[in-house]
Amino acid sequence: MQLESKIPSGPIEQAWDKARFDMKLVNPANKRKYSVIVVGSGLAGASASATLAELGYNVTCLCFQGSPRRAHSIAAQGGINAAKNYQNDGDSVYRLFYDTVKGGDFRAREANVYRLAQISTAIIDQATAQGVPFAREYGGTLSNRSFGGAQVSRTFYARGQTGQQLLLGAYQALERQVHAGGVTMLANTEMLDLVVIDGRARGIVARNLLTGKIESRVADAVILGTGGYGNVYYLSTNAKGSNCTAIWRAHKKGAAFANPCFTQIHPTCIPVSGDYQSKLTLMSESLRNDGRIWVPLRAGDKRPADQIPESERDYYLERRYPSFGNLVPRDVASRNAKAVCDDGRGVGESGLGVYLDFADSIKRLGRQAIVERYGNLFEMYARITGEDPYKVPMRIFPAIHYTMGGLWVDYQLMSTIPGLFVIGEANFSDHGANRLGASALMQGLSDGYFVIPYTLGNYLANAKIEKLDTAHDEFRAAESAVTAMTQRLLAINGNRTVASFHRELGKIMWDYCGMSRTAAGLETAIRKIRSLRDDFWANVKVAGTAEGLNQSLEGAGRVADFFELAELMCIDALERNESCGGHFREEFQTPDGEALRDDENYSYVAAWEYGGPGGCPVLNREPLEFHYVHPSQRSYK
């Protein structure tokens, strides 16, 4: 497999301009003749669909939810970065670029990141003009905050609902185009296969989730903006429906999957309370600004928090990282929480939790100040746990939150299948081995509003695309494959529910391919996944029929794909003999327990090619070069 990154030559500052100038343009009168399928209506998909339709392309947009506005981007809380430097505190495009490459632990492509930083400012302008109600100062200007330990205030936010507001902006732009006839919106529709004809992505097969009908659609190009695959762990901060089906099935049709093992674990989530737990809820990271994290010094200390005297508490982050304290980056905070819990010092019934204590802040700043800063978060915590965080310390625990890995794309966001583009969290592009807070929203919108409209045009103008319709053999074949899989799932009629398999898969992944990984553990995981997968195909019980709404069937198809992806994640983690960003291999750490990168041997993107059913995936390497930001060891001591 050829991995051509297509990074423009010359200075990085001019790369994007140069790339745009070199692109062929589609004659405006011809745009209407081109049809594009956009799978996904999150920030990436909705912004792409709206913008492409504004340009005149004939767009069809899909989402599995009942409305495009319900895509999981809606749940993002904290904010979106942009190098506006409105605060005059020294930010710049270059600094955002630098921070992102470094934050990604030197496993991202410099040119992509630079472009992202450049475009970031236009996103804020666009969103503001659309009526996104960003927080403001009394003078009417936009307000910023510092987020996730950044040294500058470059994060724009709309209360704790930044993702919701940005998505509504994109969704409204999308609905405007639906009204104008430029976009055909297919909600409640799930893509189940990609159709590749003569080496090009030419359409999809999808299931109408309300009627059960399997339908094919032809297009001149297909864009996937289907979000992350964190739900492979069953419990994550993703939505219940978030899945890997679209990217996984595209992978099976030839799209390389890059860095699948790079997952991000968020340190401040509400801990699991029981087996029935269906998802995890994120608590904003900002809580770490005023809360102090601790566990009892002694393992197995089950006394309530207020009966543990100061001298018997371990403020382990403050102890280990005196200069950053509770504000160390996400991966460091998460790993340390796991370590103390592994020591048997975790709190709460399950022992999987650490305290985030506001008692000192309340004493120092007064209760009112805390109410003002975190009132709604405290309320949410109380609602979910039934405990009052003003009185007892919060319990938090890390949770799977984001997947940096995804389908491999070149600088033009095109996958290894010509005509198949991938945007947003679904691609691997900009965050390397670890994503900075408030950068995913930025990336999704950058891809959708400002990158894909150019690069898609370039592809269409250059490609000779044949006219064809869904009567083509490849469509027929894909439809029957999809139908056969549905029938097979329904026919098993075993004795275990889909959810129980998914829970067990998630547990394996969390235990062996979660916050810290070992070669032996990963090998065990691969074995366990394979046998559980066989069990799934022999014993799963799916309710209902192929007709009409069938949520059990939808779940089964998604879990079937998670099994396969899970294995690839473990293989990737096993292959990467280093620790970097969210990928921590216990064998590779510094004497004091920090991640130890191996730039000599692993400064590459691992792009996996599908090895066929039961076959071995093939590794392709895209070497990474750093001309601007030089790899260094991160240190937060």
Place this chain on the structure above:
Amino acid sequence: MSIQMSSTAVESHRSRASRFYAAPVGKKAVMAVTGIILFGFVVGHLAGNLQIFEGPHKLDSYAAFLKATPVLLWGTRVILLASVILHIAASIQLAQMKRAARPVSYVKKDNSHSSFASRSMIWSGMVVAFFVVFHLLHFTIGALQPNFDGTTVFINIVHAFESIPVSLFYVFAMLLLGTHLYHGLYSMFQTLGANHPSYTPVIKRVAIAGAVLITAGFIAIPVGVLAGVIHT
């Protein structure tokens, strides 16, 4: 399956007024404006009627004055009639919309966050309409009163309310008028777009007070007759 656009909105060939009325918000505005007119009449009518407590002369001369000023009398009648027709027509159309909007009703529905008055405007309105018809036959035309005397309102009233069933019916109708006004007085502000966190609570209180005072004022008349405070 693509989304079918139901034809949107504003067709430009229709007249401004008919387009306005075609929208439910437009119908509501008509209800609110006619409601204000009807409310104005009710207040004026109550003020006139309460003169009964000052004895026959006062009331009869007020009635005579009205009769002697046909412009005022007929002017009011025309406006009232038009208002009633519009108010009722709109209310019926809206009631039909409501029925169509929820073809299958709930097995269980909790409405504890709203007032009974707000949910039964169409019923309280219909009782009031029925009452007005009865009332016109009673006092204006006299068809229901055996010894109706077109020249003395005072005596007609007293005679009428000496009948307990008639008085009871009046009291009942007045109570429903009260609930109608209780919601209507607040509602018309909201309909016409006046809602403000500092004024709306005041409007709500004024609406309650207004409804109670008007109801009490009207009820005082039959009660006064039965109690013998008002007598011939």
Place this chain on the structure above:
Amino acid sequence: MNLTLHVWRQKNASDKGRMTRYEAKDVNPDMSFLEMLDVVNEELILRGGDSISFDHDCREGVCGSCGFMINGVAHGPSHGTAVCQLHMRHYKDGDVLFLEPWRARAFPVVKDLYVDRKALDRIIAAGGYISVSTGSAPDGNAILVPKDKSDRAMDAAACIGCGACVAACPNASAALFTGAKVSHLGLLPQGQPERAQRALNMVAQAAAEGFGHCTNIGECEAVCPKEIRLEVIARMNRDFFKASWTRRDKALAGSEA
């Protein structure tokens, strides 16, 4: 704790549907309401039945997917809470719960508790946006917005499009939803150029979808998980009246094309 559930079961849009009784045993008070239903569903499936369908996705109270009636109250008894954020500790052993789908002509039942709410999208498509194509925006700080206006716009923009307001309204009116969007955009300077047309089109679309009208009853406000205020309806009415009587038809006809 043990609960008795009476759940609306309806196979598809053409089925008549009926209430069916289920026993939920050993419900843990820390569960969310939807997790309780997940458990009931797993048992149902293992016993060879069909699971109870209900829409949901984020389970964080923000996507607007979830929602059904619990004992006649949209999203259940907890104020300002979508049903995915409702926890079982609000109930006690022996409680009897009636679960029904949102009921409105504009929200056809797909199956059980799952309704189709695309009508709300069409109301937005009729005008719930600011027409600014990508690339044509001025600098973010070129548009100054007074903080108080911006905060109020945000209050209205918090609507998650769940449709509980419609479900609770005795008239099945979408006034709160529509008013929220009209207010969000109408409060901002960016929203002014299309303000009149927006109100006219969205109000008309809501009626065309078969939603009822608003008679200011106020049940909607009480169940709204985002605590959207009735004030937004008054604002929508105001914009509608102003637009109806002041617009110039020629100019409008042009802008509609």
